Amino acid sequence: MPELPEVETIRRSLLPELIGRVIEDVDLYRSDILINADDYELTGWLIKGLRRRGKYLLIDAVRPGDDGPNNSITIVIHLRMTGQLLLDKTGEMQRDHVHVRFQLRRPESTIDDGSQSDNPSIIYLLFRDVRRFGRIWYFRGGCENQQSGLAGLGPEPLTDNWTCRQLAQGLSRYPKSNIKNVLLNQHVVAGLGNIYVDEALFKSGISPLRAAASLNEAEIERLYNAIREILEAAIGHRGTSFRDYVDGLNTKGHFQYELKVYSRGGLECPVCGQTILKRRVAGRGTCSCPRCQPDPQ
DNA sequence: GCCAGCCTGTTG
DNA sequence: CAACAGGCTGGC
Known part of the structure; x- marks a missing residue:
């Protein structure tokens, strides 16, 4: 479900709530979700970042008062299709499809004058996932990049060191592959999924069926700019909520109202009025405008 | 490269 | 009832 803009929105919504709290307890309602629970002490960690x-969310934490070599961890979370991270401030939220629950305590040193009903000393972070594709891993601090799916992940598209040239190099590694497939490949660029690939291809006027090597310099530049603009805009709208997606405070995004082609098969192209095509490309439902994004012969 | 498989829920 | 759903892995 969540692509880069949704995960980023979740991150921003949870950040002020989690920082400074200590993981006091972890309930594993389904043991297969937290992959390597047996290898780590799950509790006693102070969340620092x-x-x-x-599409990965990373929680950095340290063991307070410990200067030893194993005093930090990173919890890696991937929500896959239907995963959600939800903040539960009362412990009374619905438990259906909740597979892991982190109990988070505010340290005693933090002032508690009894009036902070929206900042209780115990809150819960719920990992909820109807389809159970999502996973959580613990790693020693600094080891997360070598292990897990983070290894080999491509560049971050919204950072300054991702350039048009880098996109071109990524495409050149899969010359015969269609462009839809290449953009979905997380080794080429990290964070794009089905929605934003379709939107970026529409915005740059490129058919999803085009072979990666067939794009000329101008098209690659249009695509590069479109990817960044679409992702920025989607973050600005706090993500796309079709069915399951909500941020950490259970709030929907509204980029679904801004989509030009995705989920709009059979409707009119907002640019030229042509009927938007819906078909299967790279094994995924794919929407494009046959006039704005002409297919290769 | 493609495609089943992982899962459950919703839609046609 | 079958088909499909925002992702990724691993088997050919």
Whole structure:
């Protein structure tokens, strides 16, 4: 479900709630979700940061008062299709499809004058996932990049060091592959999924069926700019909520109202009025405008 | 490269 | 009832 803009929105929504809290307990309602629970001490970790890498969310934590070599961890979370991370401030939220629950305590040192009903000393972070494709891993601090799916992940599309040239190099690694497939490949660029690939291809006027090597310099530049603009805009709208997606505070995004082609098969192209095509490309439902994005012969 | 498989829920 | 759903892995 969540692509880069959704994971980034979740990160931003959870950041102020989680920082400074200690993982006091972890309930594993389904043991297969937290992959390597047996290899780590799950509790006693003080949350210091929340990062995003592609579609992965990373929780950085340390063991307070420990200067030893194993005093930090990174919890890596991937939500796959229907995963959600939800903040539960009362412990009374619905438990259906909740597979892991982190109990988070605010340290005693933090002032508690009894009036902070929206900042209780115990809150819960729920991992909820109807289809159970999502996973969680613990790693020693600094080891997360070598292990897990983070290894080999391509560049972050919204950073300055992702350039048009880098996109061109990524495409050149899969010359015969169609462009839809290449953009979905997380080794080429991290964080794009089905929605934003379709939208970026539409915005740059490129058919999803075009072979990667067939794009000329101008097209690659249009595509590069479109990817960045679409992702920025989607973050600005707090993500796309079709069915399951909500941020960490259970709030929907509204980029679904801005989509030009995705989920709009059979409707009019907002640019030229042609009927938008819906078909299967790279094994995924794919929408494009046959006039704005002419297929190769 | 393609495609089944992982899962459950919703839609036609 | 079958087909499909925002992702990724691993088997050929």
